[in-house]
Amino acid sequence: MFQNYKNLSGYYLSLNSVIHKLNPQVKLICMILLMSGLLINYNLVIILMYSLVLLPAYQIAKIPLTVLYNSFKPLIWIIFFSSVAHLFTTPGEPLLSIGFLSLTVEGIQKSLILSTRLILIIGFTMLTSLTTSPVNLVEAISSLLKPFSWLRLPVNQFSLMLSLSLRFLPVIYEEAERIKKSQVARGANFSSWSLKSKVNNVVSIIIPMIYSAIIRADDLAIAMEIRGFKIGEKRTRLKETRFNFIDLVILILTIIIFIITFFL
Amino acid sequence: MLKLNDVYFNYHNDTPRELQVLRGVSLSLGEGEYISLVGNNGSGKSTLAKIICGLLKPSEGTVIWSSEESNRLIPGHRTRVGLILQNPDNQIFSGTVEEDVAFGLENLQTPLVEMKRKVEDTLRSLHLWDKKDHPTHLLSGGEKQKLAIASIVVMEPECLILDEATVSLDYRSKEQVLETIMFLKKTKRVAIIQITSSIDEVISSERVILLDKGKILYDDQVSSFLKDSEIMDLIGFDMPAYVSISQELIGRGLIKEVCYTREELADRLLWEYQYRT
Ligand SMILES: Nc1ncnc2c1ncn2[C@@H]1O[C@H](COP(=O)(O)OP(=O)(O)OP(=O)(O)O)[C@@H](O)[C@H]1O
Ligand SMILES: [Mg+2]
Numbered sequence: 001m002f003q004n005y006k007n008l009s010g011y012y013l014s015l016n017s018v019i020h021k022l023n024p025q026v027k028l029i030c031m032i033l034l035m036s037g038l039l040i041n042y043n044l045v046i047i048l049m050y051s052l053v054l055l056p057a058y059q060i061a062k063i064p065l066t067v068l069y070n071s072f073k074p075l076i077w078i079i080f081f082s083s084v085a086h087l088f089t090t091p092g093e094p095l096l097s098i099g100f101l102s103l104t105v106e107g108i109q110k111s112l113i114l115s116t117r118l119i120l121i122i123g124f125t126m127l128t129s130l131t132t133s134p135v136n137l138v139e140a141i142s143s144l145l146k147p148f149s150w151l152r153l154p155v156n157q158f159s160l161m162l163s164l165s166l167r168f169l170p171v172i173y174e175e176a177e178r179i180k181k182s183q184v185a186r187g188a189n190f191s192s193w194s195l196k197s198k199v200n201n202v203v204s205i206i207i208p209m210i211y212s213a214i215i216r217a218d219d220l221a222i223a224m225e226i227r228g229f230k231i232g233e234k235r236t237r238l239k240e241t242r243f244n245f246i247d248l249v250i251l252i253l254t255i256i257i258f259i260i261t262f263f264l
Numbered sequence: 265m266l267k268l269n270d271v272y273f274n275y276h277n278d279t280p281r282e283l284q285v286l287r288g289v290s291l292s293l294g295e296g297e298y299i300s301l302v303g304n305n306g307s308g309k310s311t312l313a314k315i316i317c318g319l320l321k322p323s324e325g326t327v328i329w330s331s332e333e334s335n336r337l338i339p340g341h342r343t344r345v346g347l348i349l350q351n352p353d354n355q356i357f358s359g360t361v362e363e364d365v366a367f368g369l370e371n372l373q374t375p376l377v378e379m380k381r382k383v384e385d386t387l388r389s390l391h392l393w394d395k396k397d398h399p400t401h402l403l404s405g406g407e408k409q410k411l412a413i414a415s416i417v418v419m420e421p422e423c424l425i426l427d428e429a430t431v432s433l434d435y436r437s438k439e440q441v442l443e444t445i446m447f448l449k450k451t452k453r454v455a456i457i458q459i460t461s462s463i464d465e466v467i468s469s470e471r472v473i474l475l476d477k478g479k480i481l482y483d484d485q486v487s488s489f490l491k492d493s494e495i496m497d498l499i500g501f502d503m504p505a506y507v508s509i510s511q512e513l514i515g516r517g518l519i520k521e522v523c524y525t526r527e528e529l530a531d532r533l534l535w536e537y538q539y540r541t
Contacts, residue, residue, distance in 0.1 A: 219354035227368035238366035
């Protein structure tokens with residue numbers, strides 16, 4: 001019932017590469033630019049250009065493409081159906097007609113481009129989360145959200161919540177597994193396909209998890225207070241993120257690609 | 265170092281659900297002391313720990329730190345009391361060992377150079393340095409609890425309270441934690457209060473405080489506590505094996521004093537043997 005959190009798509013892969021070492025804020029901005037570029041405009045040339053950015057990037061980050069492929073698996077049907085839909089619904093030169101549906105050259109082109117675009121968008125998102133530790137990612141997100149604290153939005157609380165959730169993902173996963181095992185030991189049947197027993201099973205896991213979450217929250221509050229944590233208070237950092245020359249180069253290159261997108 | 269004077273504490277003070285948990289607790293604690301706090305469930309041990317940490321304020325009575333010591337403290341740059349809870353997972357906030365140890369210092373706004381030095385010193389002295397980049401969720405239970413202790417120790421507390429901190433650990437991990445405690449006590453003169461229901465842990469301490477329904481019923485050396493079968497019965501402690509064996513041996517005239525550990529008993533027997541032959 002629970003996926004292994006280590007295989008959750010986009011889980012951080014701690015490797016040593018130029019891309020891993022990039023400033024997380026820069027990485028996040030680049031990802032947003034590349035994704036918006038892909039969403040704003042698309043044609044064959046643009047798709048090619050972005051693919052020529054993505055593939056070498058994975059190479060440099062030393063991430064095998066199978067990791068990327070694995071994260072597509074759950075989405076393969078979506079990609080498949082949307083391409084089939086485009087294949088037959090795009091007006092143009094008909095190649096083949098089945099009843100009122102007709103396969104067109106434009107349709108083939110469009111479905112290829114659109115599914116590649118989807119793959120590219122996911123690819124860039126994955127690249128960011130695969131090469132940035134959760135803690136750094138959260139910090140980058142919250143620093144980009146900083147301006148919003150001007151509007152009195154609770155940016156600090158939000159990023160704390162985000163980083164604690166990430167930190168406790170493995171803990172909660174293990175707990176769910178443990179509870180599941182103990183429910184099996186009490187006779188729960190998790191392989192049953194009937195809706196009623198599925199609902200029962202979920203409830204039998206959720207209730208103990210809520211209980212332990214409340215205890216955990218209490219402990220957490222104590223442990224944080226003991227270690228001098230006050231929300232919104234100034235803190236020093238052990239690991240300052242630096243902005244290097246390479247960050248500047250990558251940022252400028254990305255901005256150029258983004259701008260070119262408008263003219264292709 | 266620390267004095268509690270006639271401390272009372274009620275949960276839900278001044279409401280119909282008011283619950284009196286501590287009823288006039290007085291105790292004093294010296295530098296480098298090693299105390300076991302024992303008592304039945306609900307006797308108020310955890311509540312007392314929170315009072316000492318300053319997480320809860322006494323409803324009546326006072327908690328006083330000796331004044332000359334407070335002068336040499338730079339306010340905001342250390343904690344006085346560290347509290348370790350049972351489940352280490354709920355006390356670790358960061359992705360790697362090093363980052364987690366730094367968490368408390370970051371909150372105290374310790375300058376970077378000083379922070380790096382303190383983190384390194386602490387990790388080295390607790391033999392965690394080679395694990396500094398290790399993801400925290402992959403540590404063993406004992407290592408996690410040791411990390412939780414390291415994260416407190418780096419803030420240089422004068423007193424460390426362990427609230428059933430070894431309950432969920434296996435034998436080897438318990439040993440690890442005990443070693444760590446002994447190290448802190450000896451090298452840093454940290455006072456230790458362990459809340460425990462294990463007689464083996466009580467033996468390693470020096471002084472026992474027994475809390476019963478919010479009152480201190482007993483406060484004395486471990487050696488006298490272990491001989492007091494009435495008090496031991498009250499909280500359901502079994503006489504430790506080596507104590508009852510040595511009492512038996514005393515009865516048969518083989519040795520003259522009660523021994524508390526395996527080594528002590530072996531030494532004593534060897535000594536008697538050599539003395540007689
Ligand atoms: N946050 C709270 N609000 C209300 N009552 C509480 C709270 N925490 C503890 N109590 C009550 O106070 C009493 C003492 O609790 P405490 O946790 O101090 O006992 P303890 O000696 O640590 O017990 P245990 O051995 O089970 O850990 C108990 O009756 C408990 O129900
Ligand atoms: Mg307790």
